[in-house]
Amino acid sequence: MKRELKKFESTMWLMIKLVLYILLMGTFMLIMARENPTLIILSRTMGITFSTFCIVGLLFLSIYGKFDVGRRKSKPIIYSLALAVLFTDIVTYIQLMIMNTITPSIYAFRLDSIGSLAISFVVQLIIIIIFAYGGNALFFAIHKPESCCIVTSSQESLDNIVRGILKYKKQYKIDYIMDYRDKNLLDTVSKADTVFIHDVPLKYRGEIVRYCYKNKINIYFNPEIEDIVEMSAKYYLLDDVSVLNANVKAWTMEQRVMKKLLDMSLAIILGILTSPIWIVSAIAIKAYDGGHIFFKQKRATLNGRVFEVYKFRTMKENVENRSVTDDDDRITKPGKILRKIRMDELPQLINILKGDMSFVGPRPEMLENVEAYEKELPEFRYRLRVKAGLTGYAQIAGKYNTSPKDKLIMDMMYIEQFNILRDIQLIFQTAIVLLKSDSTEAFKTNETRKYIFKKAESEE
Structure with a gap:
């Protein structure tokens, strides 16, 4: 049976993917059709909505990742597809609401059928979970390790x-x-x-x-x-x-201008959209112990220039300055919540507006860490060829305990393959970080130590 499946495996997975994507789109169209009946009859509304869902869906699948069972675990696939479908639903929904606005006036625009949109996403999420776990189960039933x-x-x-x-x-x-x-x-x-x-x-x-x-x-x-x-x-x-030919010179003037415009516009927009979080966070921090709202620390950015990074204060004041550990007693109660939802980083929007940081780039390391890493790995300084970033490939894919060399490789991949579209992709991918559990877990030493390295007797 396994041999027969393997003969037609590529076709089988293609059909499964098509069924999944058709179900996701069909769910949106059918549920939204309860209040928008033109979605299920041949009409201009149906054609444009169908086309929008397909095009936008493909775009977000390219950003977050496709249905690649066997390559990734089920949860990362679920996170990726869920975010891709969520943004696709939202964009398609807004397009549908615009289509429903008959009167040529901005005041006639209405966001109706929000309940149907929510139900549609919940059903789509259930479909994604079933296909992710079921797909991986099928893949590993066919393939042994x-x-x-x-x-x-x-x-x-x-x-x-x-x-x-x-x-x-x-x-x-x-x-x-x-x-x-x-x-x-x-x-x-x-x-x-x-x-x-x-x-x-x-x-x-x-x-x-x-x-x-x-x-x-x-x-x-x-x-x-x-x-x-x-x-x-x-x-x-x-x-x-x-x-x-490897062009390892600095970014072009056009690239720097485009990146600066992206940084400034996003910082202003996000600052406005997240203003309620700023207010609630400031009140909670001040009410807890009466201390400072912001925490400032010296970090390194472009060409090693030192600047003060801003964060919401999540620790008690006047405590030892060192890297955070699990169950760290220095962290305040409001601080635990802010760290869990990653909102303690929001004040770095100020650093972006000041020009100290970019939206996407290498994580700004503590000066002590930079010095320690460079002693072990002199190439670590290559990260400082660009401005430090609020988010980036190392921040999304890496962990707190990721080795300095692996951090360097991730950051160098970003620096050497930079383009504005890649920045936009990484900004969208940052949403995945909010879904993942805190990435400070470590493997048990006794589990890895089951595998012992033996030096070769013929070592040169």
């Missing part, structure tokens, strides 16, 4: 990559752990379906990658700075000689 070989250089590096792999036990099964200097490395690699290469010098990594490519073995490896530069390079022909 891939046999994996980890090639690395130390126990610390092994712990780091194992911590990530163990999040996906249904996808991967760790069968082999090898030192990249082991003389029997390639023989062991040949037994695996997938190879994870982590913290291996480029010279040796290249040999392993070529061997895996030759033998059709799936490869994962952690990128280095050289890889980031190569990914952003363009292919050129000098006569008949192939070269890659």
Whole structure:
């Protein structure tokens, strides 16, 4: 049975995706049709609403991610699809309300059928949950976990990559752990379906990658700075000689102007929209202990310039200045709520208006952390080639305990592949952070330590 399914698997998943997307659109159209009957009869309203839902839906699916079961866990798929559908529903709903405004006057515009819109989204959410869990269950019923070989250089590096792999036990099964200097490395690699290469010098990594490519073995490896530069390079022909050109100069004037306009307009709009949160937060903080409403701390931004970042104060005053831990007794009651909903960062809109920060960019690190990270990883200073940001790829995908090197790689990916559309995409993706639980969890040491790194006897 599994063999038969695998023969037609790509077609099967295509059909499942089509059914899912048709159900999501059909749910919106049918429920909204209770008060807008022209949605289910051949009409201009039906055609335009259908087209809007499809186009906007594809746009937000490209921002948040598609129905990629087998690659992601069910919850991230649910979060992504739910946000994509929510924004699609809202945009399509506004378009429908405009269509329903017969009188050519702005005062005739009405937001009706809000109850139907809410019911539609709830039903769509149920459909998404069923398809996400059901889709992953079907995928892993067909596919057994891939046999994996980890090639690395130390126990610390092994712990780091194992911590990530163990999040996906249904996808991967760790069968082999090898030192990249082991003389029997390639023989062991040949037994695996997938190879994870982590913290291996480029010279040796290249040999392993070529061997895996030759033998059709799936490869994962952690990128280095050289890889980031190569990914952003363009292919050129000098006569008949192939070269890659990486333009690592500063952003163009047009890019800087567009980014500045985006920063200023968004900061003003969000400042106005979130003003009730500012007022409630200020009252709660002041009423709790009578202390200062804002917390200021020196951080580093473009070219290492030091500035004071603003946040709502979430800790008691005059306490030790160090990174936050779980159940930190320095955090106040209002502070716990603000941190949980991530609203303590709102005052950084002031920093954006002042020009200290951008809306999207590397997280502004404490000066103590920057100094400590640069001692261990001098390249960490490359993050300061652009302004610090309120949000960014590292803030969305990373965690509090993400290693300095992984933070650097995420930030360098953003810097070297920057464009305004990417900024807009990351701003929308920031909504996912509000849905995720606090990302400070750590894997149990005894779980990762089941996997022991043994140095090769033939180490050079």
